[in-house]
Amino acid sequence: MKKFLAILLAVLVVAFSFAACSKESGEKTDATNADTTAAAESDLAYVQEKGDLVIGITYFEPMDYIDEKGELTGFEVEFGKAVCEKLGVEPKFQEISWDAKETELAAKNIDCIWNGLTITPERQEAMSITNPYMNNKQVIICKAENKDAFAVAGGLDGKTVVAEKESAGEEAIADEAYADFFGKAKYIAVESMKNAMMEVKAGTADAAVIDYVTGIGSLGEGSDYADLAIVEKSFADEQYGIAFRKGSDITEKVNEAIKELTEDGTLQKIADKYSLGEQLVK
Numbered sequence: 001m002k003k004f005l006a007i008l009l010a011v012l013v014v015a016f017s018f019a020a021c022s023k024e025s026g027e028k029t030d031a032t033n034a035d036t037t038a039a040a041e042s043d044l045a046y047v048q049e050k051g052d053l054v055i056g057i058t059y060f061e062p063m064d065y066i067d068e069k070g071e072l073t074g075f076e077v078e079f080g081k082a083v084c085e086k087l088g089v090e091p092k093f094q095e096i097s098w099d100a101k102e103t104e105l106a107a108k109n110i111d112c113i114w115n116g117l118t119i120t121p122e123r124q125e126a127m128s129i130t131n132p133y134m135n136n137k138q139v140i141i142c143k144a145e146n147k148d149a150f151a152v153a154g155g156l157d158g159k160t161v162v163a164e165k166e167s168a169g170e171e172a173i174a175d176e177a178y179a180d181f182f183g184k185a186k187y188i189a190v191e192s193m194k195n196a197m198m199e200v201k202a203g204t205a206d207a208a209v210i211d212y213v214t215g216i217g218s219l220g221e222g223s224d225y226a227d228l229a230i231v232e233k234s235f236a237d238e239q240y241g242i243a244f245r246k247g248s249d250i251t252e253k254v255n256e257a258i259k260e261l262t263e264d265g266t267l268q269k270i271a272d273k274y275s276l277g278e279q280l281v282k
Contacts, residue, residue, distance in 0.1 A: 043248035047111055053089050053250075055080050056096040056110035058164075060193045062217025062274040063116050064093065075217075075274040079133075080114055082266055086257035087250075098192065099166040102126060105245060112250070113243040116211055118168040123243065128251040132239035132281050133258055133267070138172040139215055140181075140231040141200060142207040147229045150207055153180035159206035162196045165189040169196075169209035172235040181233070182209075197225055209235070213279055239281065 047053050057064040063076040072093055084091040096104050096113075104110045105127065118136065119129055140161075142150050149155045161182060163169035170189060173182045188205065190196050196208035197218060215230045244251050261267040262280075271277045 041247075043111070043245055043250045044253060047087070047089055047250060051089055052092045053080075053084050053087065054092045054094050054109070054111045055114045056101055056104055056112065057093050057115045058095060058098050058192050058194075060116075060214050060218070062213070062276065075270060075276055076114055076116070078270045078273075079261075079267065082261055082270070083254055083257045086260065087253060098164055101166075101243075105243065108245075111244070116213065116240055117243050118238045119241040120238075126246065127243040128246055128248045129241040129243045130251055130258065131255050132241050134213065134240040134271075134276065134279050135237070135281060136168075136240055136279065137212045137237045138169050138209050138235040139212045140207050140209055140233065141197065141215055141219065141225075141228050142231060143200065143203075144227055144229040146206070147231055151231045151233045154184075156181060156207060157184040159185050160188060160204075161185045161207045161209065162188050162190050162199045162205040163209045164193050164196055165191065167193070168211070168236055168238055169193070172209055175236070178235055181235075197228065200228060201225055207231075213276055216275055 057076065059065050062074055064072065064074045067073045077091075077093065080091045080093070094110055096110060098115075101113050101117075105113055113127075116134075116136070117123070117129070119132055123129060140150055140156075150159075161173060163173055170187075172178055173185075173187050185207075188199075190199060193208075193210045193214050196205070196210055197214075199205035200208050201224075212230070212234065219225045219228050219230065242251075242254060244254075258267070268277060268280065271280050
């Protein structure tokens with residue numbers, strides 16, 4: 001009987017020890033899985049692990065464009081490099097179709113949209129957007145001889161007006177508030193602001209609605225668009241921000257980097273180089 005009790009006690013001890021070990025092992029596994037999930041959900045950890053930030057852009061001066069040496073340059077390019085240096089990652093600029101920008105971001109084909117992105121409530125709902133860094137507005141550009149005629153309501157009646165697809169310019173043209181200017185014009189969407197300016201230059205469009213910062217950076221004496229001018233009438237005051245995936249923890253880090261670059265004068269220096277100094281958010 002004593003022998004039987006001893007054996008039974010030994011079996012119970014082993015069973016209890018196994019259960020305790022299993023519980024501890026399970027707790028460790030759950031904790032490991034939780035850590036792995038948290039890491040997987042961290043955009044910052046994802047970007048830092050791969051070592052680069054893929055920045056979705058389209059080409060337009062003075063933000064992102066190819067210079068005479070065949071190199072990518074512009075305000076956003078230099079700004080992006082400065083922020084990436086603060087983050088400890090390499091910038092990787094990737095051209096995208098502007099009307100597919102949010103799809104590209106969600107699919108992780110790019111890590112952010114950094115290309116004169118206008119901040120809107122709808123975009124803030126769908127993505128995580130930084131604090132604004134630049135003021136902008138929409139303007140009409142046309143051949144210089146039409147500048148005064150297109151500055152008044154009705155001046156574009158029957159004319160062909162172009163704007164980039166899914167852009168703030170397109171939204172301004174469709175806005176009922178500006179129906180006096182665009183309501184009786186023929187609207188055609190194009191792939192980019194650069195294409196919009198080329199259409200006007202070629203005479204296949206009478207006017208284009210583009211970002212003001214694009215206009216002041218691309219037009220003028222000595223430029224490819226020296227015969228074009230900005231109409232003295234603006235629409236839709238707005239601000240630019242940088243968009244990341246919804247809930248991204250990179251956004252706040254980039255806000256901190258922008259603040260540092262603003263305080264030490266770096267951002268002002270970059271903006272002045274591209275004649276955008278007055279447009280910065282102070």
